[in-house]
Amino acid sequence: MSTDNTTPSADATIDAAEVQALRERVDELEASLAELDDGDDQQKMTIIATQGSFDMAYPPLILASTAAAFGWDVVVFHTFWGLDILHEEKSKELKLSAVGNPSMPMPNALAALPGMDSMATKMMQKKIDENGTATIEELIDLSLDQGVDLQACQMTIELMEYDEDDFYDGVTTGVGAATAIQHMAESDVQLLV
Amino acid sequence: MSSEYETTETLDVKGLSCPMPIVKTKQAIDDLEAGDVLEVISTDSGSMSDIQGWAEGTDGVDLLDQVEADDLYTHYVKKTA
Numbered sequence: 001m002s003t004d005n006t007t008p009s010a011d012a013t014i015d016a017a018e019v020q021a022l023r024e025r026v027d028e029l030e031a032s033l034a035e036l037d038d039g040d041d042q043q044k045m046t047i048i049a050t051q052g053s054f055d056m057a058y059p060p061l062i063l064a065s066t067a068a069a070f071g072w073d074v075v076v077f078h079t080f081w082g083l084d085i086l087h088e089e090k091s092k093e094l095k096l097s098a099v100g101n102p103s104m105p106m107p108n109a110l111a112a113l114p115g116m117d118s119m120a121t122k123m124m125q126k127k128i129d130e131n132g133t134a135t136i137e138e139l140i141d142l143s144l145d146q147g148v149d150l151q152a153c154q155m156t157i158e159l160m161e162y163d164e165d166d167f168y169d170g171v172t173t174g175v176g177a178a179t180a181i182q183h184m185a186e187s188d189v190q191l192l193v
Numbered sequence: 194m195s196s197e198y199e200t201t202e203t204l205d206v207k208g209l210s211c212p213m214p215i216v217k218t219k220q221a222i223d224d225l226e227a228g229d230v231l232e233v234i235s236t237d238s239g240s241m242s243d244i245q246g247w248a249e250g251t252d253g254v255d256l257l258d259q260v261e262a263d264d265l266y267t268h269y270v271k272k273t274a
Binding site for chain 1: 207208210211212215216218219222224236237247250251252
């Protein structure tokens with residue numbers, strides 16, 4: 001660790017002030033290094049949830065609650081139709097779209113008939129129930145319990161003319177894209193759903 | 194098989210699917226003391242890989258063993274810290 005054992009051959013004398021300046025610089029660098037090492041090795045994840053259909057509500061919530069179980073710091077930023085996932089009433093009425101869904105065992109012309117979305121949703125809900133898959137509400141509760149920050153985009157709240165009280169207790173409101181960007185920049189994993 | 198480990202508590206997540214076995218395991222581990230062993234009984238075949246991944250990625254837990262028998266997947270997780 002000694003710093004004074006290299007003597008340049010051409011100039012054997014080192015200015016005391018120069019040494020002092022170097023020592024100060026080393027101290028400075030060591031301090032900023034210690035700051036970087038501040039033990040903050042917690043992993044972070046940001047998910048941007050933009051979709052409000054029944055099937056698209058699941059992936060962000062499943063990933064968020066699982067990452068929280070790993071002890072990660074998780075933010076899910078809900079914007080546009082993704083906001084409906086956090087809306088206490090609307091989250092219970094999310095629909096699966098039968099039209100344009102290649103996994104549906106029916107042609108689009110049939111899928112477009114009235115009542116088809118509701119039917120497809122009911123079928124999916126039944127399967128989910130039989131499979132022991134959690135409901136959307138359960139996943140929201142579970143996520144909030146584990147400290148996941150579920151954020152509702154303020155701009156979309158106003159756009160959709162929702163009220164802050166419409167959302168589940170514990171949902172963060174009054175946040176915008178800048179808040180999301182900030183957390184994304186610090187995150188190890190960023191996802192757009 | 195289970196007699197190999199001094200199990201402190203048993204968590205029954207039979208019938209539940211992803212992500213519940215992981216989330217419930219994490220919550221149960223939080224309530225235990227260091228040195229305790231949690232036995233998790235699941236019917237979810239995905240829990241074999243998931244519990245392993247979770248244990249590897251989580252500080253303070255050690256996966257002692259995983260046993261598959263009669264469509265039941267049993268995991269032994271020790272809280273180390």
